[in-house]
Amino acid sequence: MTLAMPLTERTLILTPQGRDSQIALMILNEAGYGGTITPDFTGLCHELEAGAGLLLIATEALRDAGLEGLLLYLEQQPAWSDLPIVLLTHHGGSDRSPSSQLSELLGNVTFLERPFHPATLISLVSTALRGRRRQYEARDRLIDLSNSELRLQSILETLEQQVEERTAQLRHNEEALRQSQKMEAVGQLTGGIAHDFNNMLTGIIGSLELLRRRLARGRLEDLDSLIDLGVTSANRAAGLTHRLLAFSRRQSLDSKAVQMNDLVQSMGELLHRSLNESIQLDMRLHDQLWVAKADPNQLESALLNLVINARDAMPDGGRLVVETGNQVLDSDFTDAYSNLKPGDYVVLSVSDDGSGMPESVINRAFDPFFTTKPIGQGTGLGLSMIYGFSKQSGGHVSIDSEIDRGTTVRLYLPRFEGESLPHTPVDTEQMPQAQEGETVLIVEDDPAVRVLVSAVLSELGYGFVEASDADGAVPILDSAQRIDLLISDVGLPGINGRQLAEIGRQYRPELKVLFITGYAEHAAVRGGFLDPGMQMITKPFTFDLLTSKVREMIKN
Structure with a gap:
């Protein structure tokens, strides 16, 4: 007979000889404890899988085969479990000595001599079961703690995800704000440029239109005022571009x-x-x-x-x-x-x-x-x-x-570090005439600029050869053509002006180079851009400055 009670608190009884099993089970039942009699270690291990609070084993059963299964079960117990075992020995018998040796293997072992008093058995069982209950309570607390950790981990993961999502949203909002501010700044910049340039272009275009009309009608008087108006507006436009380049730190500095x-x-x-x-x-x-x-x-x-x-x-x-x-x-x-x-x-x-x-x-x-x-x-x-x-x-x-x-x-x-050299300003008051045979190679991709530079140099007696890019200029530099000076835009398509100068000096080591540029990022600091025998002027430039530079470089 087995008294109905939780399986985790029952006593599994293994006494293969005599009536010890029945007597022990009867005593347990009368005291309100449940138990289950097992025939051998195989049955005992099978019942252990369902749950047990205590093992009551006769020492003579330890000599039977199948003990390895119990030892394996005890070895594989979870950390919270320490299954109590009561070994029934004979009074004055010889079976206690080997049992004490096995107790090291069995773990939580208590010995009870036969014949035993019912009160003694019940005392051992109640003590063992109280300890077993505490073990299960510890297990439950571990489970609760583990569940709490899992819930906490889940909460932390949720918080991390929320933080990541919030951070991503803040970054998105920040980027949107930055983009909005950038577009506002660009709008302010382009609006200001458009406003000022429209005024300047009106002065330039208007003066040129009036000049054309008066020339078409043969009216040559009072043209200087119209010319001055156009030049003033153009100079204002040039000043505006210089200021824009200065603000963007892309102007060509002659430090x-x-x-x-x-x-x-x-x-x-x-x-x-x-x-x-x-x-x-x-x-x-x-x-x-x-x-x-x-x-x-x-x-x-x-x-x-x-x-x-x-x-x-x-x-x-x-x-x-x-x-x-x-x-x-x-x-x-x-x-x-x-x-x-x-x-x-x-x-x-x-x-x-x-x-x-x-x-x-x-x-x-x-x-x-x-x-x-x-x-x-x-x-x-x-x-x-x-x-x-x-x-x-x-x-x-x-x-x-x-x-x-x-x-x-x-x-x-x-502060300037090094030896200070005196500055000799370029004299733009004179219009230096070319010496016989002096020839300039002009490389400029803008046809209007190329025509104007060629025309002003031609008026002063210079010979000139034109090219629109480096591909057209290299064969000229590699020829027998006389070239006293190379005038090149920095921002040429393909091979740029600085690279063209390097190629030109491979053919003509003493080649002098005058760069003209409206904007060249890599030429922003001239000291790191110009080699000896090279100079630079920025667009828009006066033809007086251009011709003075040409004369100065060819002469020296």
């Missing part, structure tokens, strides 16, 4: 040693003329100023723009200070700017005591076409040009301003 004090003093008269009588100009020039490395023409333009901005900030008059100085910038300062390196810098600052700027205006001051001036009184490219010029020169520009207290703009340019 060299610059004595900034001399440059500022040479512009003194021009600066005074740019101001009205109510503004006092004060120049504070450092007497031990280092030599700066910069493009002097761009530096002059930057200074003039800063002075004009300061003038416009003081409509009721005030004091304008132009100051030079030396400054050493350490890594604490330069680390905030990607292109700036620690070292020595020459500083040009322009200060006014005018209206000042709020923080919102300072943050946009270097944006192209951004201006606080009324429509028609400013292109909004002055400060953006200075910003691009400073960055391309390896320098920096900063603005400090307070409302009603004034503004200071500081332009930092790197």
Whole structure:
């Protein structure tokens, strides 16, 4: 008889001899415990699979075959399980000694001598089952803990997924915002360019149309004013493109040693003329100023723009200070700017005591076409040009301003390292005539530019040979044709002008080269682009400058 109770708390009984099994089961049942009698170890192991709280085994059964199955079961118990076993021994018998040796293999073993008192058996069984219940409780807690870990892991995975999705959404929103801001900036830039260029093109096209009409009617008087109008508009357009290239840091810089004090003093008269009588100009020039490395023409333009901005900030008059100085910038300062390196810098600052700027205006001051001036009184490219010029020169520009207290703009340019050479300006006043036989090779892909360059050189007596690209120019360079100078656009289709010059010098090692360019990214810094015997002028250029350069290079 087996008392109904949980299988995990029943006693499995294996006593193959006598009536010990029946007696033990009866005692257990009377005490409220359940049990199951098994005939051998095979039956015992089969019942173990269903669950058990205790094994009650007679020691004589240990000599039977099949013990290996029980040992394997005990060895493979989960970590939480330690199945209790009660071994029934004979009083004063010889079976206890080997049983004690087997107890090391069986694990949680207790010995009970026969004949046993029912109370003793029940005490052992109840103690063993309490321990067995704690084992099952530990198992349940482990299962709960494992389930909790799984739930926590699931929650963490869900959170990670939500974080990834949220991060992806934020990145998408950030990219969309950046793209929107980029398109707004492009729209502002193109709108400003279109507005200014339309005005300039109107002046150019209109003056040319009036010239054509008057020439067609034979009216030759008062043509100079129309020509001046067209040239002025064209020069304004050229200035606009130069400022755009300066802002984008793609202009061709002719960086060299610059004595900034001399440059500022040479512009003194021009600066005074740019101001009205109510503004006092004060120049504070450092007497031990280092030599700066910069493009002097761009530096002059930057200074003039800063002075004009300061003038416009003081409509009721005030004091304008132009100051030079030396400054050493350490890594604490330069680390905030990607292109700036620690070292020595020459500083040009322009200060006014005018209206000042709020923080919102300072943050946009270097944006192209951004201006606080009324429509028609400013292109909004002055400060953006200075910003691009400073960055391309390896320098920096900063603005400090307070409302009603004034503004200071500081332009930092790197100190020139090396020997300073005197600058000899090109004389554009003379129209140098060619010497007999002097010939120029002109390589330009734009037909209009090629025709104009050829025409002006022809008027001065130069012979010329034309090519529209490098493929047409290389055979000429490889021929016996006399070539005193190669004039080439940098941005040719296919092989560019710089590569053409290298090929040309393979045929003619002493070949002199004059580059003309409207925009050439790799020619932005001339020092790393031009070899000896090479020079460069930028489009649009005056023909006086072109012919003077041609004469200078051929002569030298």
